[in-house]
């Protein structure tokens with residue numbers, strides 16, 4: 001009958017509309033996946049600096065004479081530290097209070113971690129990479145800086161001191 005034909009036509013139209021919506025949603029999802037994939041692939045990885053761990057002591061930024069605190073031209077401080085089984089070099093780090101400080105830390109061997117007690121400073125220290133982070137100490141005082149990543153039998157004894165002075 002004419003009436004059932006109308007119903008069938010309506011059902012077919014609705015079905016087409018739903019199919020179109022599903023295809024649209026899937027196309028949108030795929031588009032988002034492709035866009036984010038390309039977007040992230042084209043972005044340079046942020047703050048990833050690499051370094052050859054086997055030549056740290058021989059040349060470049062992390063030679064022994066360059067470790068510890070250094071005053072930059074703008075008055076800020078850069079602190080360079082090497083972690084190795086089972087110590088940090090230098091063992092004692094002295095920095096001024098109320099001064100912008102940039103830490104640059106790397107490992108000569110395995111993955112270590114560092115945190116400075118009483119602060120929110122907490123970073124992995126990985127061979128091949130330079131961990132960089134900025135901070136400022138508001139108050140003077142002494143802090144312990146233990147390794148917080150298990151790095152071998154001497155892990156428990158791996159720590160340094162941070163002294164914040166006026």
Ligand code: CUA
Pocket residue numbers: 083084085086111112113147148149150151152155156158
């Ligand atoms: Cu270095 Cu644990």
